Amino acid sequence: xxxxxxxxxxxxxxxxxxxxxxxxxxxxxxxxxxxxxxxxxxxxxxxxxxxxxxxxxxxxxxxxxxxxxxxxxxxxxxxxxxxxxxxxxxxxxxxxxxxxxxxxxxxxxxxxxxxxxxxxxxxxxxxxxxxxxxxxxxxxxxxxxxxxxxxxxxxxxxxxxxxxxxxxxxxxxxxxxxxxxxxxxxxxxxxxxxxxxxxxxxxxxxxxxxxxxxxxxxxxxxxxxxxxxxxxxxxxxxxxxxxxxxxxxxxxxxxxxxxxxxxxxxxxxxxxxxxxxxxxxxxxxxxxxxxxxxxxxxxxxxxxxxx
Amino acid sequence: xxxxxxxxxxxxxxxxxxxxxxxxxxxxxxxxxxxxxxxxxxxxxxxxxxxxxxxxxxxxxxxxxxxxxxxxxxxxxxxxxxxxxxxxxxxxxxxxxxxxxxxxxxxxxxxxxxxxxxxxxxxxxxxxxxxxxxxxxxxxxxxxxxxxxxxxxxxxxxxxxxxxxxxxxxxxxxxxxxxxxxxxxxxxxxxxxxxxxxxxxxxxxxxxxxxxxxxxxxxxxxxxxxxxxxxxxxxxxxxxxxxxxxxxxxxxxxxxxxxxxxxxxxxxxxxxxxxxxxxxxxxxxxxxxxxxxxxxxxxxxxxxxxxxxxxxxxxxxxxxxxxxxxxxxxxxxxxxxxxxxxxxxxxxxxxxxxxxxxx
Numbered sequence: 001x002x003x004x005x006x007x008x009x010x011x012x013x014x015x016x017x018x019x020x021x022x023x024x025x026x027x028x029x030x031x032x033x034x035x036x037x038x039x040x041x042x043x044x045x046x047x048x049x050x051x052x053x054x055x056x057x058x059x060x061x062x063x064x065x066x067x068x069x070x071x072x073x074x075x076x077x078x079x080x081x082x083x084x085x086x087x088x089x090x091x092x093x094x095x096x097x098x099x100x101x102x103x104x105x106x107x108x109x110x111x112x113x114x115x116x117x118x119x120x121x122x123x124x125x126x127x128x129x130x131x132x133x134x135x136x137x138x139x140x141x142x143x144x145x146x147x148x149x150x151x152x153x154x155x156x157x158x159x160x161x162x163x164x165x166x167x168x169x170x171x172x173x174x175x176x177x178x179x180x181x182x183x184x185x186x187x188x189x190x191x192x193x194x195x196x197x198x199x200x201x202x203x204x205x206x207x208x209x210x211x212x213x214x215x216x217x218x219x220x221x222x223x224x225x226x227x228x229x230x231x232x233x234x235x236x237x238x239x240x241x242x243x244x245x246x247x248x249x250x251x252x253x254x255x256x257x258x259x260x261x262x263x264x265x266x267x268x269x270x271x272x273x274x275x276x277x278x279x280x281x282x283x284x285x286x287x288x289x290x291x292x293x294x295x296x297x298x299x300x301x302x303x304x305x306x307x
Numbered sequence: 308x309x310x311x312x313x314x315x316x317x318x319x320x321x322x323x324x325x326x327x328x329x330x331x332x333x334x335x336x337x338x339x340x341x342x343x344x345x346x347x348x349x350x351x352x353x354x355x356x357x358x359x360x361x362x363x364x365x366x367x368x369x370x371x372x373x374x375x376x377x378x379x380x381x382x383x384x385x386x387x388x389x390x391x392x393x394x395x396x397x398x399x400x401x402x403x404x405x406x407x408x409x410x411x412x413x414x415x416x417x418x419x420x421x422x423x424x425x426x427x428x429x430x431x432x433x434x435x436x437x438x439x440x441x442x443x444x445x446x447x448x449x450x451x452x453x454x455x456x457x458x459x460x461x462x463x464x465x466x467x468x469x470x471x472x473x474x475x476x477x478x479x480x481x482x483x484x485x486x487x488x489x490x491x492x493x494x495x496x497x498x499x500x501x502x503x504x505x506x507x508x509x510x511x512x513x514x515x516x517x518x519x520x521x522x523x524x525x526x527x528x529x530x531x532x533x534x535x536x537x538x539x540x541x542x543x544x545x546x547x548x549x550x551x552x553x554x555x556x557x558x559x560x561x562x563x564x565x566x567x568x569x570x571x572x573x574x575x576x577x578x579x580x581x582x583x584x585x586x587x588x589x590x591x592x593x594x595x596x597x598x599x600x601x602x603x604x605x606x607x608x609x610x611x612x613x614x615x616x617x618x619x620x621x622x623x624x625x626x627x628x629x630x631x632x633x634x635x636x637x638x639x640x641x642x643x644x645x646x647x648x649x650x651x652x653x654x655x656x657x658x659x660x661x662x663x664x665x666x
Contacts, residue, residue, distance in 0.1 A: 008517040012510050019506070106347065113349035116553055119538060211505045211531035213553060216347035217379070218529075220504040251507075255514040258497045258665040259464075267500050267665070 017248030026198025034298035038094025041223025042101020047200025072200020360566030382407025442590030446562030451484025464515030464523035
């Protein structure tokens with residue numbers, strides 16, 4: 001088991017982790033604003049086909065990523081209108097968004113099945129990534145670096161900026177935020193659109209990087225793992241990053257265990273691990289009492305001001 | 308987890324409704340034939356091939372027959388309302404095209420005794436339920452021959468879905484054929500618990516490559532693994548259909564599932580009243596299994612070997628399940644000169660020597 005082996009395994013883990021990290025970061029911001037959007041899977045699928053389609057037409061993966069972000073954001077705005085303007089139930093509307101996203105992405109993708117694009121891999125000069133150690137640093141798609149940069153940026157935004165403070169205020173106590181003059185609806189629109197864009201970029205990682213093609217339902221449930229991840233992380237960005245890599249390592253471990261012939265645990269155990277770990281994390285958080293308060297107080301509740 | 312199952316349920320219900328909406332009230336003199344598909348018809352693999360078979364019915368018998376299909380039907384209880392819906396729409400013959408629809412097919416067949424059912428790759432029959440299957444393992448023997456001859460590491464990867472007889476047969480045929488070319492060849496097996504999960508298929512392919520496999524064959528339905536092999540400059544095979552468009556250099560050849568002739572034959576039998584419950588298991592000889600054109604990377608001597616296997620299956624002189632065959636523990640399962648019976652093949656649950664697997 002040489003160093004190349006470990007590096008190749010790490011690259012696989014990064015590939016498994018990046019999409020759920022992106023979608024999870026977006027969802028974290030949405031939930032921090034007090035909105036629960038269960039439509040992550042749908043938005044990822046719309047992002048996957050949007051990114052792929054734009055890349056096919058423009059031959060430019062950068063435009064593809066922008067297209068994926070736009071597609072995911074557009075899908076999320078549909079959800080936003082329903083839950084913010086019409087005060088529909090967030091859980092039901094989120095589930096509907098997943099079903100809608102699955103359907104609309106299949107429809108959009110009809111003319112794109114069977115086509116391929118050039119995978120959106122490392123943009124660094126090849127000489128940089130030649131050595132195996134350097135490959136570990138320079139060998140990824142730009143989307144991977146984007147995801148990693150977005151973690152501290154989101155932390156900084158939520159913790160240290162005025163806008164982030166307002167967003168958290170809206171999520172913790174929407175009526176108070178409203179009474180001192182902040183527009184709860186506008187803040188939540190912005191948060192939902194950001195979540196949609198991030199889910200879209202996460203989705204296009206599948207259709208433009210891992211397997212550069214379009215296939216219906218190609219995200220295969222990763223949106224649900226991203227949702228579990230936000231809860232697992234206790235709505236903290238740093239823990240979200242750690243959690244995403246933890247889930248990614250679990251997924252890779254399953255494959256390595258199987259390919260190496262280990263059968264000490266049934267594979268269903270591995271598949272259930274992200275969800276089981278989320279339950280464990282939730283129990284742990286709530287057993288500590290005060291730390292459980294990290295869940296935004298207005299999460300999932302409609303905003304119904306009296307004035 | 309409940310969310311996921313609820314989502315699937317919604318989708319099943321949605322799909323059923325769509326099927327209802329999608330069938331126009333045409334003149335009723337046409338006989339309706341229904342299909343339920345596991346994946347999307349655009350998967351370029353399993354479901355795509357079954358849909359080609361459906362199109363063959365339309366092409367040949369389109370003046371007498373109308374076909375209806377429902378895609379993305381999960382292999383759980385949600386298949387039952389979809390099947391009932393097809394029967395209530397007036398389908399006289401319904402093809403259920405995946406193993407996991409077995410009990411659902413039997414149940415709905417019991418409720419609609421006048422409707423004929425055809426279940427693909429299963430083993431439970433009734434007066435109005437036939438089963439049909441394809442000897443994919445004959446194709447796997449061709450792929451194994453090519454892989455065994457072309458691999459430089461002698462370590463081959465096999466990416467499968469579940470431990471069901473079809474996959475076990477495929478793994479065994481592939482491994483045995485590879486060992487005929489290279490007695491030291493080993494096959495590393497990963498079963499990913501899904502027929503269609505491109506990111507997981509891709510990650511599993513990367514894993515197999517990292518563990519030393521230089522040729523990976525897939526028994527899951529997406530072209531994802533081939534795209535990984537393409538990026539790494541290695542080789543693999545298409546599954547269910549020619550997938551060379553997805554990986555022009557990595558794609559050596561593919562097993563193509565040709566369902567059209569069977570579907571047409573059974574529909575004709577329905578029309579002329581000769582339909583009876585049967586168990587069909589066709590292969591190269593009947594044209595149900597075909598090998599896609601070889602890529603330029605397959606050397607002439609390997610092509611000759613691969614063609615020899617196909618010819619042998621067609622004239623009956625070749626059978627990969629000819630003894631001696633040992634299982635993973637080295638126990639002799641099939642004696643020298645004996646050939647495994649079809650009945651034993653249909654329920655096989657052990658892997659041959661040289662297969663490295665987790666279970």
